[in-house]
Amino acid sequence: MIRRLLFLGWLTLAACGGAPTAPPAHPSTEGVQDEAAGVQLRVIARPTEERVWLSLWVDAGARDAAPLEAAALGAWVATAGTTLEARVLADGIELSTPCRREGLRGCLAALAAALGTREVDPEALASARRRLVGSRRAAVSPTRRADALALAALTEGPVDPLGPSEEASPEAVARFLGQHFGRGRALLVAVGDVEAGALRDAVGETFGDVPLASRDRATQSPRAGQRSRLEVGDAPSAAVASWQPHVGRAVSLGGRWVARLGGDASADVFPLREGAVLVVRRGGPDAAARLMESWALLSVEPVAAAEAAPTDGPRTLARWVGAQWIGARGSGGEGEAPLDALGLGVVLDGGRGDALDEEDPDRAIAAHGREAIEAMLAEIAAPPTLDGAVGSDAVDARAENGARVVVRRLPDASRVAIAVRFDGGPARETPPMHGVSALCARAAAVGCGAVAAEELGRSLRAMGARVSPLLDASGWGLTVEGRGEDWATLAHLA
Secondary structure (H helix, E strand, O other), X not given: OOOOOEOXXXXXXXXXXXXXXXXXXXXXXXXXXXXXXXXXXEEEEOOOOOEEEEEEEEOOOHHHOOOOHHHHHHHHHHOOOOOOEEEEOOOOEEEEEEEEHHHHHHHHHHHHHHHOOOOOOHHHHHHHHHHHHHHHHHOOOHHHHHHHHHHHHHHOOOOOOOOOOOOOOHHHHHHHHHHHOOEOOEEEEEEEOOOHHHHHHHHHHHOOOOOXXXXXXXXXXXXXXXXXXXXXXXXOEEEEEEEEOXXXXXXXXXXXXXXXXXXXXXXXXXXXXXXXXXXXXXXXXXXXXXXXXXHHHHOOOOOOOOOOOOOOOHHHHHHHHHHHHHHHOOOOOOOOOOOOOEXXXXXXXOOOOOOOOOOOHHHHHHHHHHHHHHHHHHHHHOOOOEEEEEOOOEEEEXXXXXOEEEEEOOOOOOEEEEEEEEEOOHHHOOHHHOOHHHHHHHHHHHHHHHHHHHHHOOOOOOOOOEEEEEEEOOEXXXXXXXXXXXXXXXXXXX
16 A cells, blocks of 8 residues: 655654654645744644644754764753653754643743753653663664665765764763753744734743853755665665755655555655755665666656645644744755755665674675665666757657657647557557557556556646547557646656
């Protein structure tokens, strides 16, 4: 069964928590933007029977900590002994709690106390370490490891909030809290039965004594190029991470990618300061090849850019807003993320040898895998070869596989027609095979409509397109016609 795209997939590589599914659009999610006591505010009113969901976001995460685990430990120390929930991302931290409207000041006071934490209580740190060990054990899986490898290849650095085991010292945890927790680096999202003015006044009273963070947020420029990382494990799995211009495109592209791959494929969207990152994963020995083949086609197709907004509860909406804020505080204006960049993470089936043996089989598996992956990336990066006339307005050439490609551009045309034709047809049918060409043409047209419904979630008619069987004496195929701006999508369907 094909899994739906998961939006805000930071939680796949987050210190505890699950990821909500990609939601449909909502008519009003902007809310009221304000500021009080050096804390940015976003208030989104909803009829929730005098209940409010509060999410306090800090624009620093595991990538700001040294070692990485200091961020998770710091967040858990800051919320020790409270009912606050702490979630740690690569580039942000969320402290959240449900609240009754009459108890709003008490909830805000708890969040303010957590944001102002500077001392590391030994017992709280010991409890946080135990929690970290448990989270690491629960998170062990080939797909999670493939995700981490793909993200590390794309960003050229570790991004897993759980991090490797490096035993962060109390001083390292305190340093992270002092540098990044505090006024000037926080966003408070309130969703529910709350009035913006009342919240602003309450925040001014409760957060006024919270110290400022001692550092500004570090900027990060997205890395260009295609890179891979590989490990030998217990089961084969692969993941591809790619930069996207915004969350809307990542959600739309991820949904189509998963539908096209089928099987156990799934996807997540990660908000990083460089931009939105789409991660698509799949299991099996051919996972890397399947992922890269589909990426080569999908990366050039235009997809819907509308940003969905959640409707399944205040908690999900608060996370949506926080994720957008994490990404919007971005790369410091140092350029947009390169859309042709990607990171490929691969876990190969192995893990049965002994690294101390003179002839460890895992070494041979890894060496062979690296060679195959490098060749695959080089092949995909190479431009296609066409033999014939290739111009800006017309093409008449043959591809390496023998297919003839003919293109004609009409400057004033608003629609496009794409025909796929195979040699053969009724003239070549023997008596026992009469009607086969017509049957194939009809089946191809019906199949094209089915692909549109499965991968795009809408019919050809909804796209303003139509598909027709193509049949003449010497050939058969199909013709797809639609809007000119949809040419790449229609070409894929054909």
